Amino acid sequence: MSKAIFEAFDGYQGIVDEIDFSRKHGVDYTVYRDSVDQQINLLHPSRISLRVSDIIVESPSTKTLRFVSQDGYLPPFLAGQYIAFFLEVGGVRTRRPYSLSSPPNQTGYYDITVRRVERGRVSNYLLDEARRGDILEGSGPSGHFYFNPVFHDRTQVCLAGGSGITPFMSMIREAVECGLDRTFYLFYGNKTLDEAIFHDELGRLSGRFQNIIYVPVIENPPGGYAGATGLITGDLIMKTIGDVADKTFYLCGPQGMYDFCVPELQRMGVPLRKIRREIYGPPAHIWEDPAWPREIKAEDHFRVRVAGGKPIDARAGEPLLTALENAGLRVPSLCRSGECSMCRIKILSGKVFQPAGVPVRKSDRQFGYVHACVSFPIEDLEILT
Numbered sequence: 001m002s003k004a005i006f007e008a009f010d011g012y013q014g015i016v017d018e019i020d021f022s023r024k025h026g027v028d029y030t031v032y033r034d035s036v037d038q039q040i041n042l043l044h045p046s047r048i049s050l051r052v053s054d055i056i057v058e059s060p061s062t063k064t065l066r067f068v069s070q071d072g073y074l075p076p077f078l079a080g081q082y083i084a085f086f087l088e089v090g091g092v093r094t095r096r097p098y099s100l101s102s103p104p105n106q107t108g109y110y111d112i113t114v115r116r117v118e119r120g121r122v123s124n125y126l127l128d129e130a131r132r133g134d135i136l137e138g139s140g141p142s143g144h145f146y147f148n149p150v151f152h153d154r155t156q157v158c159l160a161g162g163s164g165i166t167p168f169m170s171m172i173r174e175a176v177e178c179g180l181d182r183t184f185y186l187f188y189g190n191k192t193l194d195e196a197i198f199h200d201e202l203g204r205l206s207g208r209f210q211n212i213i214y215v216p217v218i219e220n221p222p223g224g225y226a227g228a229t230g231l232i233t234g235d236l237i238m239k240t241i242g243d244v245a246d247k248t249f250y251l252c253g254p255q256g257m258y259d260f261c262v263p264e265l266q267r268m269g270v271p272l273r274k275i276r277r278e279i280y281g282p283p284a285h286i287w288e289d290p291a292w293p294r295e296i297k298a299e300d301h302f303r304v305r306v307a308g309g310k311p312i313d314a315r316a317g318e319p320l321l322t323a324l325e326n327a328g329l330r331v332p333s334l335c336r337s338g339e340c341s342m343c344r345i346k347i348l349s350g351k352v353f354q355p356a357g358v359p360v361r362k363s364d365r366q367f368g369y370v371h372a373c374v375s376f377p378i379e380d381l382e383i384l385t
């Protein structure tokens with residue numbers, strides 16, 4: 001019966017003939033299969049060992065950490081991709097993604113540029129404790145926030161906020177160093193001018209290359225500042241780019257920036273399919289989400305039982321993934337922003353709050369799976385990891 005099903009497939013007889021041929025003539029296809037696996041592992045390793053070779057201070061709150069390979073090889077990446085670091089900080093085993101800020105044509109090292117997050121576990125560790133010579137474990141490069149010549153326009157309108165500048169630095173550096181036929185309008189929002197990472201380099205590049213148009217936008221500008229101030233508004237963007245035709249829009253920054261900028265872009269007539277976003281982690285103040293249940297406070301605590309085990313403590317204002325890691329549980333994760341599905345868990349009982357727009361598969365939703373990195377407990381829970 002099963003043979004009859006296989007025979008119905010196109011190419012079945014060809015495979016049978018090939019197996020017969022290799023049996024007869026002694027061809028060992030596993031040799032080729034192994035060499036393919038080796039190539040795949042080189043291009044997409046799950047873990048890489050990286051040594052901090054330099055630390056560059058970029059601004060009062062930001063440093064670039066430069067990494068060289070411990071294994072003699074750095075996998076290639078596309079400008080805009082990130083790597084995740086696997087670390088143990090304060091006794092807690094955790095992971096955090098950081099976009100590569102160096103360009104992909106620079107094959108000798110990877111740069112990541114880290115901004116301090118108040119009370120943040122990993123950003124403070126990397127900024128204050130990491131030293132030259134330290135060895136860190138990272139993932140291979142991942143992510144979909146890159147230019148695709150088949151689908152995206154050659155004119156990129158980039159909207160960055162704070163540390164969200166990093167993937168654009170990689171793209172712009174690659175474009176100027178490799179002479180790529182692409183134009184970048186970069187709107188870069190910061191609270192103060194001091195906080196604008198790479199401001200001098202971007203100013204120099206836009207002075208030198210016609211295809212790099214840099215527009216810093218400062219919320220609280222210093223006295224006498226002549227540039228754009230306030231927020232990145234649709235009016236400012238339109239005044240600079242002229243029209244929205246033949247342009248793809250890229251956003252990278254804190255949640256508040258998306259909430260403000262996406263409606264502005266839509267008001268300008270930009271269709272959603274032309275807006276590409278990189279989300280930098282879970283919403284910082286989830287309890288301010290309009291749909292958050294008002295009776296629950298950020299500091300409320302709930303009990304989470306994992307597979308019927310001992311209950312652990314979880315705070316409503318903190319992603320469930322963080323609570324699980326704090327309790328010493330190892331849950332796979334990569335993006336920590338609801339995008340990659342690595343941290344899926346099944347809710348057996350109780351409720352979590354998930355912000356709108358988290359891409360959960362229909363079947364996952366149907367069977368009670370959520371992404372722990374963007375799920376916040378609002379009742380006692382029983383879960384399966």
Ligand SMILES: Cc1cc2nc3c(=O)[nH]c(=O)nc-3n(C[C@H](O)[C@H](O)[C@H](O)COP(=O)(O)OP(=O)(O)OC[C@H]3O[C@@H](n4cnc5c(N)ncnc54)[C@H](O)[C@@H]3O)c2cc1C
Pocket residue numbers: 082096097098099100112113114115116117118119120121122123124143163166167254278279280281282283284285335336337
């Ligand atoms: C794909 C991707 C690429 C990223 N690339 C970079 C990068 O190039 N440079 C960089 O500095 N960061 C980047 N981040 C953010 C980074 O992964 C961490 O989230 C950030 O460093 C904070 O981690 P933490 O452990 O210090 O804070 P946590 O201990 O995780 O969080 C502490 C508190 O700060 C809030 N918080 C978490 N992240 C942020 C944030 N980004 N802004 C404001 N509040 C926050 C949390 O809600 C929590 O309340 C990226 C994130 C993603 C998903």
Ligand code: FES
Pocket residue numbers: 332333334335336337338339340341342343344371372373374
């Ligand atoms: S870690 Fe990627 S979806 Fe949670």
